[in-house]
Amino acid sequence: MVNRRAFLTQSANGFGAVALSAMLSESERSAAQEPLLQEPAPLDRKYHFPPKAKSVIFLYMDGGPSQVDTFDPKPLLTEYNGRNPAELFEVAPTQFNNNGTLLGSLWKFDKHGQSGIEISSLFPNIAKHADKLAVVRSMTSKFPEHTSANYFLHTGAGLQGRPSMGAWVTYGLGSECQDLPGYVVLNGGLIPPGGLDCFGNGFLPATFQGSVLRPSGNSLANVRPLEPTPQLQQHKLELLRQLDRQTIERFGQHDAIESAIANYELAFKMQSAVPQVCDISQETAATQTMYGLDHEFGPTKIFARECLMARRLVERGVRFIQLTCPNVGHDRWDQHANLKAGHEQNAKAVDQPIAALLEDLQQRGLLDSTMVIWAGEFGRTPFAQGADGRDHNPFGFSIWIAGGGIKGGIVYGATDEFGYKAVERKVEMHDLHATMLYCLGLDHTRSTFRFGGRDMRLTDVHGNVLFDLIA
Numbered sequence: 001m002v003n004r005r006a007f008l009t010q011s012a013n014g015f016g017a018v019a020l021s022a023m024l025s026e027s028e029r030s031a032a033q034e035p036l037l038q039e040p041a042p043l044d045r046k047y048h049f050p051p052k053a054k055s056v057i058f059l060y061m062d063g064g065p066s067q068v069d070t071f072d073p074k075p076l077l078t079e080y081n082g083r084n085p086a087e088l089f090e091v092a093p094t095q096f097n098n099n100g101t102l103l104g105s106l107w108k109f110d111k112h113g114q115s116g117i118e119i120s121s122l123f124p125n126i127a128k129h130a131d132k133l134a135v136v137r138s139m140t141s142k143f144p145e146h147t148s149a150n151y152f153l154h155t156g157a158g159l160q161g162r163p164s165m166g167a168w169v170t171y172g173l174g175s176e177c178q179d180l181p182g183y184v185v186l187n188g189g190l191i192p193p194g195g196l197d198c199f200g201n202g203f204l205p206a207t208f209q210g211s212v213l214r215p216s217g218n219s220l221a222n223v224r225p226l227e228p229t230p231q232l233q234q235h236k237l238e239l240l241r242q243l244d245r246q247t248i249e250r251f252g253q254h255d256a257i258e259s260a261i262a263n264y265e266l267a268f269k270m271q272s273a274v275p276q277v278c279d280i281s282q283e284t285a286a287t288q289t290m291y292g293l294d295h296e297f298g299p300t301k302i303f304a305r306e307c308l309m310a311r312r313l314v315e316r317g318v319r320f321i322q323l324t325c326p327n328v329g330h331d332r333w334d335q336h337a338n339l340k341a342g343h344e345q346n347a348k349a350v351d352q353p354i355a356a357l358l359e360d361l362q363q364r365g366l367l368d369s370t371m372v373i374w375a376g377e378f379g380r381t382p383f384a385q386g387a388d389g390r391d392h393n394p395f396g397f398s399i400w401i402a403g404g405g406i407k408g409g410i411v412y413g414a415t416d417e418f419g420y421k422a423v424e425r426k427v428e429m430h431d432l433h434a435t436m437l438y439c440l441g442l443d444h445t446r447s448t449f450r451f452g453g454r455d456m457r458l459t460d461v462h463g464n465v466l467f468d469l470i471a
Contacts, residue, residue: 047173051441052405052470053371054176056169057310058322059354061346062192063146063332064397066380066390068419069105069343071398072137073118076417077382078104085383089420094391095144096336100384102418106340115409122347125355131409132358132367132402134469138413138422141378141394141429146193146334149377149394152429154198156458163202163449164210165433166320168458171208172447173440176317180277181211184318186306188215188299188326192377199322203451210322213278215305277312280305291356299326299349307353311360314370325349333376337389358402371404371439375432382418396422399432405439407471430463438465 068074081104085091091099107120113130126133143149148158155162163171166183175182185199192198199210280288288294292304306323313321325332328345335342354374361367379397380390396415402408413425434444437458444463448455 047441048443048446049441051439052369053403053439054369055314055318056166056320056371056373056404056436056440057314057357058166058320059350059372059374060192060322060324061333061350061374061376062150062190062325063334063346064149064376064378064380064392065333065346066335066339066343067137067393067396067398067415068380068382069107069339070120070122071118071135071400072415072419073105073109073120074382074415074417074419077102077419080104080418085418089416089418091383092395094381094385094393096385096391098385099381099391100386102382103339103384103390106343113409117409117411122343123351125351126358129355129358129402132362133400133408134402134406134410134412135398135400136412136427136432136466136469137396137398137415138425139375139379139397139399139427139429139432140422141397144378144392144394146377146392148194149392150192150194150198153375153377154194155202156430156433156460160194160197161200161202163204163208163458164199165436165458166199166210166322167201167204167208168447169320169437169440169442171204171449172437172442173319175319177319180313180316180318182319183208183210183322184313184320185210185212185322186215186309186324187212188302188306188324190325190327190332192324192332203456204449210320213309215278215302215309277316278309280308280312283308287360290359292352295352297345297348299328299345300352302326303349304353304356307357308360311357311364311366314361314366315364335380335389336385336391337387339389361403367403369404371406371436372402373399373432373436374401375399382420393420395420396426401435401469405471406469410469412466412469427466428462430459431466433458434463435466435469439470 068077080088080102083102085099085102105120107122109118109120111117112119112127115131117130117133117135119127119130141149141152143152143158151160151162152158154164156165170182196212199212201209287308291308292300293308295301295304303323303326310321310323325346326349328349330338330342330345333343333346358367358372361370376397378392378394381393385391396419413427414423415421416423437444437447444457444459448457
């Protein structure tokens with residue numbers, strides 16, 4: 001098969017030929033064009049070893065949930081509630097340095113499932129799936145403030161401008177879906193600190209950036225044609241094809257031009273695909289209720305739609321789907337004050353929909369091939385900020401992973417007896433990225449892109465696969 005780069009060199013028509021083929025009906029496509037249309041990615045990519053997962057759903061808990069109030073119980077913290085933390089351990093500077101006394105968890109922890117994993121009462125529905133979860137209690141970050149920590153979580157670097165993990169995944173593997181982007185971000189209403197660069201392509205070709213969809217209403221701007229007739233739209237697209245051909249004949253191959261033309265092609269296909277995948281009225285009433293679409297709490301309804309759409313996108317072959325949090329009236333999971341109300345409302349928004357997603361994926365035989373990651377950019381301090389909040393804590397916090405080749409019903413790593421710092425099996429962000437790529441069939445040390453004079457990768461020069469998590 002002639003690859004896309006060689007085809008462009010020989011034809012001088014660039015992606016204009018591809019765009020045109022997508023705009024024409026199936027009967028008008030020539031056999032010579034078909035191999036080009038079926039190519040999964042702009043570059044020919046292969047698995048480095050047999051994959052355990054085909055896709056990733058990243059449940060992004062923006063703001064940093066408190067590990068000692070969610071998945072890392074600390075009885076000693078409750079016992080020493082109200083004590084000065086500096087009398088018991090060394091306290092590192094926090095972002096706001098308004099440090100109060102030790103603050104025991106405001107929620108009860110119980111053991112769940114055959115595995116007996118202890119989970120807070122904040123998550124009664126997720127707790128029912130304890131045996132599906134690999135809870136990592138020793139996660140760490142290098143950054144204590146949101147913007148840099150968000151870049152680090154999403155891109156493996158604390159600076160703006162690096163490709164996100166979703167971009168790296170689709171760059172490495174392409175997509176199994178021909179009429180939707182390979183990397184989709186479902187916007188629940190809160191774009192994180194750091195902005196859309198958290199979902200960007202960085203120095204990778206622009207076709208790999210995240211495409212942001214809304215979970216309700218008009219999911220994507222201009223997805224429906226504005227022209228009164230299909231013929232008028234075809235005429236406009238034909239003009240674009242001619243202009244594209246002239247541009248490439250004049251300037252040669254260029255990423256910005258090629259990506260723009262490829263986006264024309266995909267946009268044309270998305271006119272029918274996006275409304276279909278977003279039409280959750282096709283789901284049974286029982287499924288919609290299971291996710292929480294009829295919940296009395298508005299943010300739960302929003303996240304329920306996100307989770308249900310994520311499952312539908314996985315079914316269509318979308319490679320990487322990220323969900324962002326809905327607005328509950330507080331500052332994300334970032335409770336510097338009013339911890340009880342803030343964490344309870346954030347948990348109420350996501351608990352039922354996430355549990356339904358895990359159940360639905362398993363029932364449909366998709367959980368084994370779909371890696372579900374639940375994580376924020378850092379955790380929170382075991383001592384109070386002021387009287388009733390918690391400050392940022394990058395030294396040790398909890399995430400969990402389910403499906404996609406990951407062992408269920410296990411706890412990995414540990415923080416100290418107060419839940420402050422990772423002390424056992426410390427995990428870095430690069431390790432999470434390396435493990436995710438491994439389960440997708442990619443060696444993180446070989447998933448590289450030449451830029452700035454060296455081979456760049458998601459894990460930079462770091463990262464170890466956490467084989468103890470892998471089934």
